[in-house]
Amino acid sequence: MKGTTDIPFHKTLSFEELTCMVAAEGTERKSLLIEAGRVQEEYVGKNVFFRGLIEFSNYCTKNCYYCGIRKDNKNIERYDIADEDILAAARFAYKNRYGSLVLQSGERSDDKFVERISRLLRGIKKLSNGELGITISLGEQTRETYKEWFKAGAHRYLLRIESSDEELYYKIHPRDAKHDFQTRLNCLYTLKELGYQTGTGVMIGLPFQNYEHLAKDLLFMKELDIDMCGMGPYIEHHDTPLYEYRDQLWPLQRRFEVALNMIASLRILMPDINIAAATALQAIDPMGREKALKCGANVIMPNITPTANRKNYLLYENKPCTDEGADDCTNCLNVRIQMAGREVGYGEWGDSLHFHSNRGRR
Ligand code: SAH
Ligand code: SF4
Numbered sequence: 001m002k003g004t005t006d007i008p009f010h011k012t013l014s015f016e017e018l019t020c021m022v023a024a025e026g027t028e029r030k031s032l033l034i035e036a037g038r039v040q041e042e043y044v045g046k047n048v049f050f051r052g053l054i055e056f057s058n059y060c061t062k063n064c065y066y067c068g069i070r071k072d073n074k075n076i077e078r079y080d081i082a083d084e085d086i087l088a089a090a091r092f093a094y095k096n097r098y099g100s101l102v103l104q105s106g107e108r109s110d111d112k113f114v115e116r117i118s119r120l121l122r123g124i125k126k127l128s129n130g131e132l133g134i135t136i137s138l139g140e141q142t143r144e145t146y147k148e149w150f151k152a153g154a155h156r157y158l159l160r161i162e163s164s165d166e167e168l169y170y171k172i173h174p175r176d177a178k179h180d181f182q183t184r185l186n187c188l189y190t191l192k193e194l195g196y197q198t199g200t201g202v203m204i205g206l207p208f209q210n211y212e213h214l215a216k217d218l219l220f221m222k223e224l225d226i227d228m229c230g231m232g233p234y235i236e237h238h239d240t241p242l243y244e245y246r247d248q249l250w251p252l253q254r255r256f257e258v259a260l261n262m263i264a265s266l267r268i269l270m271p272d273i274n275i276a277a278a279t280a281l282q283a284i285d286p287m288g289r290e291k292a293l294k295c296g297a298n299v300i301m302p303n304i305t306p307t308a309n310r311k312n313y314l315l316y317e318n319k320p321c322t323d324e325g326a327d328d329c330t331n332c333l334n335v336r337i338q339m340a341g342r343e344v345g346y347g348e349w350g351d352s353l354h355f356h357s358n359r360g361r362r
Pocket of ligand 2: 060061062069105106107139
């Protein structure tokens with residue numbers, strides 16, 4: 001196959017090579033996706049791991065220009081799921097042998113919130129006899145908070161850099177102390193230092209973004225030596241400032257293709273990390289996540305948020321599965337994963353192999 005394409009498949013990829021891979025179309029693109037699937041099977045096998053996703057609150061103190069639950073959006077109903085309902089969702093994940101869950105919400109850092117998360121983490125550990133792995137995705141926090149949550153039982157953290165290009169970062173965030181690029185970067189360094197399996201990611205197809213930005217994002221992830229990645233297409237939301245630029249975006253289908261190119265390129269660049277098939281892929285293509293599982297992604301995050309609240313966690317438009325119960329999701333996913341030639345790693349934490357192989361060096 002290597003003779004049929006100009007894309008070089010090896011792990012030390014240059015900026016120019018990555019730019020070509022991210023932009024690939026037609027037969028070159030096909031070869032890229034096939035090669036990524038091969039690398040995936042060689043390094044992390046056919047297993048796909050579940051992370052039950054609980055989007056427990058859409059209250060947020062920030063104003064990211066792309067996000068439907070930003071503080072200044074007055075057109076949504078805010079919610080905060082009661083602790084007992086969060087714990088019930090965790091029990092569901094445990095009983096269904098999901099292995100791990102993800103707690104995600106808008107960003108808050110008041111004492112009440114910090115303490116509540118610690119309490120919930122301890123509760124989840126207790127109800128699962130310490131067996132459920134816990135990823136949290138709760139934005140930028142102080143070192144002390146990250147430390148406290150680690151102690152309480154969280155061992156993975158997902159904090160997308162959104163874009164590793166500082167100039168682009170400030171086109172999609174307000175330029176103020178609450179949305180400081182350097183602070184976000186420092187948070188990622190701190191998470192790594194504290195021993196979290198650290199994940200980051202970007203949105204793909206943002207206004208003002210080009211293939212070079214995306215290639216740079218991949219090199220950023222390699223440089224940061226991340227353990228996990230969650231990245232997906234940007235999908236505009238009508239109640240956000242970036243909506244004004246919707247006419248300048250790549251068509252949704254192209255955003256989807258480039259998102260898969262990014263996943264495939266990252267799998268080749270960092271063969272043993274965990275890569276999630278982002279839910280936003282499914283908002284564009286009903287089989288979007290399954291397609292990602294074939295070309296590099298090995299983690300899927302079924303939404304187990306209690307159904308009544310799902311319609312209000314609209315980060316973007318056309319968000320899938322907002323009216324299904326968690327049970328439906330498990331059944332349909334099982335079949336879909338098998339159709340993609342993958343197997344569900346039930347009851348396993350599914351840690352990043354990269355994290356464990358790196359441990360001695362940290
Ligand atoms: N508040 C936390 C976690 C919740 S937001 C944080 O910001 O880290 C989770 C992710 O949703 C963000 O990192 C962002 O990449 C993604 N997101 C927000 N708005 C989006 C949009 N319009 N299209 C696609 N992804 C979006
Ligand atoms: Fe809040 Fe996260 Fe949305 Fe930014 S991306 S507005 S921090 S929920």
